[in-house]
Amino acid sequence: MNDHRDDKHDGDLTPQHPQDATPEEAAIPADQAADRPESGHPFGEPDARASEERPEPASVQRDLPQGYALVQPDTEARVAEPEGRLAEGEDEADQPEMVSPATPPARSYAVDALRGLAILGMCLSGIIAGGLWNGMYHGNFPRWLPGAFVQPAEAEPETDPALSDVEALDAALDTPASAAGGDGWQAVESVVFRDDWPSFTWVDWVFPMFLFAMGLAIPLAYAGRRSRGGSWWAYPFHSVWRFVILVGFALYARHVTAHFIDSSPDAATWCVVLIGFLVPFALFVRLPSGTRAGGRLALRLLGLTAAVSLLAFINLREGHEFTWKASWGGPNVDIIILLLAWASLATSLLWYVTRAVPWLRLMVGLPFAFVAHHQSMRSEWRVFPPSAEGAEGTIGDQLNQLVGPVWGGGWLNLTWLNDYLPGALPESVLDMSPLYNFGYFKFTWITIVGTVIGDIIVRRARKSVNEPERTIAGWGWGRVLLISLLMLSTIVGVFIGLNDYVETHLDLGFVSIANPYTALLALVPLALAVVLVQPATDLWDRHVRVLTWWGAAWVLIGLALCVLPGSAAGTEFAFFEGGIKKGPPSTLSWYSTSLGVSILLLAWWTMWVDARGVRWPLGLLIANGQNPMLAYVAIRNLLAPLVALPLLVPFVAPEVLAENAGLSSLNGWMTAYLEPGGPWSLFLWAVGKTLLLAVLVWMLTRARLVWRS
Numbered sequence: 001m002n003d004h005r006d007d008k009h010d011g012d013l014t015p016q017h018p019q020d021a022t023p024e025e026a027a028i029p030a031d032q033a034a035d036r037p038e039s040g041h042p043f044g045e046p047d048a049r050a051s052e053e054r055p056e057p058a059s060v061q062r063d064l065p066q067g068y069a070l071v072q073p074d075t076e077a078r079v080a081e082p083e084g085r086l087a088e089g090e091d092e093a094d095q096p097e098m099v100s101p102a103t104p105p106a107r108s109y110a111v112d113a114l115r116g117l118a119i120l121g122m123c124l125s126g127i128i129a130g131g132l133w134n135g136m137y138h139g140n141f142p143r144w145l146p147g148a149f150v151q152p153a154e155a156e157p158e159t160d161p162a163l164s165d166v167e168a169l170d171a172a173l174d175t176p177a178s179a180a181g182g183d184g185w186q187a188v189e190s191v192v193f194r195d196d197w198p199s200f201t202w203v204d205w206v207f208p209m210f211l212f213a214m215g216l217a218i219p220l221a222y223a224g225r226r227s228r229g230g231s232w233w234a235y236p237f238h239s240v241w242r243f244v245i246l247v248g249f250a251l252y253a254r255h256v257t258a259h260f261i262d263s264s265p266d267a268a269t270w271c272v273v274l275i276g277f278l279v280p281f282a283l284f285v286r287l288p289s290g291t292r293a294g295g296r297l298a299l300r301l302l303g304l305t306a307a308v309s310l311l312a313f314i315n316l317r318e319g320h321e322f323t324w325k326a327s328w329g330g331p332n333v334d335i336i337i338l339l340l341a342w343a344s345l346a347t348s349l350l351w352y353v354t355r356a357v358p359w360l361r362l363m364v365g366l367p368f369a370f371v372a373h374h375q376s377m378r379s380e381w382r383v384f385p386p387s388a389e390g391a392e393g394t395i396g397d398q399l400n401q402l403v404g405p406v407w408g409g410g411w412l413n414l415t416w417l418n419d420y421l422p423g424a425l426p427e428s429v430l431d432m433s434p435l436y437n438f439g440y441f442k443f444t445w446i447t448i449v450g451t452v453i454g455d456i457i458v459r460r461a462r463k464s465v466n467e468p469e470r471t472i473a474g475w476g477w478g479r480v481l482l483i484s485l486l487m488l489s490t491i492v493g494v495f496i497g498l499n500d501y502v503e504t505h506l507d508l509g510f511v512s513i514a515n516p517y518t519a520l521l522a523l524v525p526l527a528l529a530v531v532l533v534q535p536a537t538d539l540w541d542r543h544v545r546v547l548t549w550w551g552a553a554w555v556l557i558g559l560a561l562c563v564l565p566g567s568a569a570g571t572e573f574a575f576f577e578g579g580i581k582k583g584p585p586s587t588l589s590w591y592s593t594s595l596g597v598s599i600l601l602l603a604w605w606t607m608w609v610d611a612r613g614v615r616w617p618l619g620l621l622i623a624n625g626q627n628p629m630l631a632y633v634a635i636r637n638l639l640a641p642l643v644a645l646p647l648l649v650p651f652v653a654p655e656v657l658a659e660n661a662g663l664s665s666l667n668g669w670m671t672a673y674l675e676p677g678g679p680w681s682l683f684l685w686a687v688g689k690t691l692l693l694a695v696l697v698w699m700l701t702r703a704r705l706v707w708r709s
Contacts, residue, residue, distance in 0.1 A: 107220075108220075108457055108461075108606070108610055109609045109610055109615055109618075109622050110602055110605040110606040110609045110610050111213060111216055111217070111220075111457070111602070111625070112621070112622040112625035112626050113605055113609060113618040113621040113622050113625055114209065114212075114213050114216075114598070114601060114602050114605065114621075114625065115210065115213040115217075115624075115625035115628055116618075116620070116621035116622060116623065116624035116625030116626075116628070116631075116694075117206075117209070117601075117621050117625075118206050118207075118209040118210035118213055119210060119624055119625070119628045119631045119632055120621070120624055120631065120690055120693070120694055121202065121203075121205075121206035121209070122206045122207060122210065122336070122632070123631070123632070123635040123690055123693060124686060124687065124690040125137075125138075125203040125206060126635070127635075127686045127689060127690070128683060128686050129679050129682035129683060129686065130143060130191065130679065131143065131187065131678070131679030132679050132680065132683060134199065134201070134499065135201045135202070135495070135499045136201070136203070136683070137201065137203055138201065138203050138204055138582055139197065139198070139199025139200055139201050139203075139204050139499070139580075139581060139582060140193055140194055140195060140197055140199065140581055140582060140583065141191050141192075141193060141194070142188065142191075142194060142197055142199070143187060143188055143191060144187055144188065145188055195578070195581065195583070195585075197581075198575065198578055198579025198580050198581050199498065199499055199579075199580070199581070200494075200495065200498035200499060200580045200582075200590065200593060201495065201499055202495060204582040204590065204594070205495075205594050205597065205598075207336070207582075208443075208446050208590070208591065208594035208595065208598065209594065209598045209601075210340075210628075211340070211343060211443055211446040211447050211450070212446050212447070212449070212450045212453075212594075212595060212598040212599070213450070213598075213625075214340060214343070214344060214347075214447055214450065215347055215446065215447035215448065215449065215450020215451045215453070215454065216450045216451070216453055216454040216457065216602075217454065218344075218347060218348055218351050218447075218450070218451050218454055219351065219355070219451055219454035219455050219457075219458050220454055220457065220458060222235060222351075222352075222355070223458050223461075225238075235348075235352055236348075236349060236352055239344070239345060239348035239349055239352070240345065242344065242345075242348075242709070243341050243342075243344065243345040245709075246337055246338075246340065246341035246344065246709070247333070247338065247341050247435065249280075249334075249337055249629070250333040250334040250335075250336075250337035250338045250341060251311070251332075251333045251334075252276075252280070252307055252311065253333075253334040253337060253632070253633055254332065254333045254334040255311055255314050255315065256272070256273060256276030256277075256310065256311075256314070256637060257273065257276075257636050257637070258270060258273050258636070258640060258641075258644075260314075261273070261314055265644070267645060267646065270640075270641040270644055270645050271641070271645075272310075272313075272314075273636070273637050273640065273641050274637065274638070274641045275310065276310060276637050277633060277634065277637035277638045277641075279303060279306045279307050279310060280303065280307070280629075280633065280707065281303070281705065281707075282299050282300065282302050282303025282306065283300060283303035283304060283307065284303075284629065284707035284708050284709070285705055285706065285707060285708070286704070286706045286707070286708050287299070321426070321428060322426075322428060322429060323428035323429075324428070324429075324431060324432050324433075324434045324435060325428075325431070325434045326434070330434060331434040331435050332434065333435070336632075337632075338435065338440075339440055339443055342436075342440040342441060342443075343440070343441070343443045343444050343446075343447045344447070346368075346441055346444050346447075347365075347444050347447040347448055347450075347451060350364065350365050350368075350444075350448065350451075351448075351451045355455075358451075358452045358455055361448060361451065361452065362448065362449070362452065365444060365448035366445060366448065368441065368444065369441060369442055369443075369444045369445035369448065370445070370588075372438055372439055372440070372441035372442040372444070373439075373442035373445065373586075373588065373591075375438055375439055376437075376438075376439025376442050376584070376585055376586075377585040411433075411436075412431075412432040412433045412435055412436050413430070413431045413432070413433045414430040414431070414432065415427045415430045415431055417430055418430065442586070442591075443591075445588075445591040445592075445595075446591055446594065446595050449550075449554070449595055452550075453547070453550060453599060453602070456543070456546055456547070456550075457543075460539065460540075460543045463539055464539060474536070474537055474538035474540075474541050475536070475538075475541050475607075479532060480607050480608070480612075482532060483529055483532050483533060483544075483604075483607065484604050484607065484608070485525075486525040486526070486528050486529035486532070487525075487526075487529050487548075487600050487601070487603065487604040488604065489522070489525035490522045490523075490525045490526040490529065490555070490597075490600060491522075491597045491600060491601060492522075493519065493521055493522030493525065494519050494522045494555065494559070494593065494597055496518070496519075496522075497518040497519025497520070497521060497522055498519050498562065498580055498593075519559055519562065520559060520563070522555075522559075523555075523556070523559070526552055526555060526600075529548060529552075530548060530549070530552050533545040533548045540606075540607075540610070540611035541611075543606065543611075544603050544606055544607050544611070547599055547600075547602060547603035547606060548600070548603045550599050551596050551597070551598075551599030551600035551602075551603055552596070552600070553596070554592050554593075554595045554596030554599060555593065555596030555597065555600065556596070557592045557596070558580075558589050558590075558591075558592035558593030558594070558595070558596050559589075559593065561576055561577075561580075561587070561588050561589035561592060561593075562575065562576075562579065562580045562589045562593065563575070564576035576588075576589070577589065580593060605618070609622075619698070620691075620694040620695070620698055621694075623694075623697060623698040623701040623702070624694055624697045624698065624701075626701055626706065627697055627700065627701045627706050627707060628709075629707040629709050630697055630700060630705075630706070630707045631693065631694075631697045634693055634696060634697060635690075635693055638693075638696065639689060639692060639693045639696065642666070643665060643666040643667035643670075643689065644665050644667050645665060646664035646665050647664075647665065647666065648663065648664050648665060648666060648669060649664045652664060652669075660672065670685045670688075671685070
């Protein structure tokens with residue numbers, strides 16, 4: 001998880017001066033400026049004044065907004081003046097505050113808020129109770145279905161097999177209830193994965209939103225490292241080292257959860273879970289810049305020893321054995337963090353090689369992601385089709401044997417080491433092949449585009465330092481408000497259009513089963529928003545215009561893939577890849593639509609949070625976005641124990657506890673009193689727990705307890 005802040009962050013969520021911000025959301029250093037796209041390039045805003053001669057600082061208008069600084073354009077031959085020396089006839093109050101071009105401007109708080117929304121949305125989606133309408137869960141796990149879909153298995157639905165999925169569902173709804181197995185929509189007793197149920201919900205969006213934010217942070221983090229004097233050649237090694245740390249963290253985060261330790265956790269288990277939350281502070285917490293190297297190293301070694309000891313305690317208990325392969329066949333680590341690790345590694349290295357040519361990054365990276373996407377939809381890892389029966393040993397077969405381990409995880413199977421060191425380690429430890437799957441790289445479709453948007457943000461940041469007189473947003477409040485409403489309407493319209501079937505059981509009077517055509521109505525407010533952002537003359541407005549263009553383009557691509565006709569056996573019509581689905585297997589329309597609405601949300605918040613400084617409504621999101629690793633772990637290792645431990649015993653009468661021991665914990669108390677109110681009451685409790693988590697992380701961030709990643 002990307003968290004681009006340095007050790008000097010003071011915990012204040014609303015710094016007023018760019019120089020108070022952290023260095024990693026930074027301007028591009030002077031020696032990298034030539035690598036960036038020039039005016040008129042599609043990856044940056046046209047600069048109508050790029051050719052104008054920049055005035056010397058003394059001649060620049062000085063009544064600038066508070067928080068902006070002037071920079072000497074030519075820094076190669078700057079001569080240091082004695083401190084406190086003023087020009088003749090000038091007063092100290094008249095002096096503009098000078099900032100080195102290498103000093104980064106204020107970070108993008110809109111990016112922080114986007115990341116915070118994604119991480120809190122991921123946390124909320126994991127604790128929602130069942131029974132709500134389908135739009136509150138992953139699209140491929142519907143809780144409500146038409147009667148024909150929930151009838152007994154031995155009863156055949158009265159539909160023509162030649163019909164498409166959409167037509168079959170429509171026919172099922174037109175069938176009498178006695179024949180269809182029920183009246184209209186029915187709750188599903190046993191929720192199972194349905195790959196025949198295309199849908200797109202907010203739960204399907206939060207993970208790709210975080211992937212997009214991670215891609216955004218890659219060029220920002222590099223600019224920050226360069227501004228602090230980091231060498232360009234060390235970045236690939238840093239990316240690999242960070243990948244190793246994330247894989248180790250994925251292992252740790254999975255093994256210190258309550259239900260991994262014990263399927264029926266008790267108070268002792270929850271105490272171990274709390275310890276699992278405290279240990280990473282020694283490994284990842286940002287230390288003050290003045291901390292001695294010896295003390296820093298000692299703390300990290302102490303944290304590493306504690307983490308390894310805790311993992312050994314959990315996995316070496318009687319009846320337990322460490323293995324990299326989970327019971328469900330996948331990796332025995334936190335799959336979300338593992339996916340982020342592989343996507344981050346591939347995207348970072350690709351961005352590093354193509355950082356001066358974003359179009360080349362897209363031309364190379366998107367086909368690579370498409371190949372990974374295509375391979376992830378196949379059951380076998382092979383490059384060539386298998387040879388005909390009785391024709392073994394062809395060149396194609398030999399190439400499959402050669403490349404197969406690369407597509408799969410065979411190259412991480414290190415059991416061959418036992419041939420040289422017999423019995424040194426169990427095979428379950430040496431076989432790390434579950435950690436790798438070439439299909440994981442399909443998510444780079446999102447992160448690679450994220451790096452391009454990150455480059456645009458860095459370019460804007462450099463301009464805001466070098467040309468501060470142009471950073472005042474020029475759009476009036478009315479235009480900004482109207483653009484915001486149009487962007488919000490577009491995002492909501494996409495979700496309604498791709499999920500409107502979930503509302504039919506509420507008798508709203510319309511039925512559109514998995515029909516993405518209705519989502520095309522969202523293009524109306526999107527088109528109006530694109531028109532309204534065109535007259536942009538100031539730096540921030542032009543920046544928002546570019547983001548809007550990119551968001552609109554990817555929404556169009558995503559919706560086009562949703563309605564694109566495909567092919568399916570036994571049907572006359574089917575949507576491309578079966579329609580929009582998170583999967584597995586996921587579809588290209590899911591990547592692209594998620595990417596488009598994420599960019600639009602970033603553009604919307606940039607207008608308010610960064611350009612106009614309206615940060616207080618998103619303060620909790622910003623704080624959690626600045627501390628995402630901690631927030632991700634805290635939902636299971638801090639909040640879960642706090643609401644599950646019997647902390648209410650002193651406040652509950654003994655006779656009440658005798659009747660219901662579950663009332664000794666906050667979670668048991670709230671569940672007992674809210675469950676009679678139905679699933680929406682329990683949903684409010686889930687929202688309450690998520691808000692409590694957000695406040696806890698906000699407090700830790702304010703206290704400068706921020707985890708590095």
